[in-house]
Amino acid sequence: MKRQEHLTEVEEAAIRIRVExxxxxxxxxxxxxxxxxxxxxxxxxxxxxIAQGVARKIVESCREHGDPLPLVFRNKRRGNREFRIPVAVS
Structure with a gap:
């Protein structure tokens, strides 16, 4: 039987994305x-x-099928975070 991983401890996680x-x-x-x-x-x-939505769907799919969540969703992170956000200049 597969061990189920749930997002009970982590309600939100910061993931890295690469945009090309x-x-x-x-x-x-x-x-x-x-x-x-x-x-x-x-x-x-x-x-x-769109990437945020896809990440949520991947989490939902893992939970529905009893698959392990990607590690980033299992680690509990607290404290301040730094983000880079796109800002239109033209």
């Missing part, structure tokens, strides 16, 4: 923290928003 510009001008996000996360959008902010 595609040749067609769109953006593609992947995550070294969440295997299988791939998101594409028209802007960086849209791509990040």
């Amino acid at each position: 510009t595609l040749k067609n001008g769109r953006y593609l996000a992947t995550s070294p923290d969440v295997p299988g996360l791939v998101a594409e959008g028209r802007s960086i902010s849209e791509t990040v928003e």
Whole structure:
């Protein structure tokens, strides 16, 4: 029987994502923290928003199937965090 991992202790986790510009001008996000996360959008902010949704779906799928959660969702993090956010300048 598989051991079930739940998000009872961690309600929110910060994941790393990598965003690259595609040749067609769109953006593609992947995550070294969440295997299988791939998101594409028209802007960086849209791509990040889609990536957040995909990460939530991956967590839901793991929970539904009894699969272990990616490590980033199992570690409890407290304290201050620093983020870089995209800001349009034109």
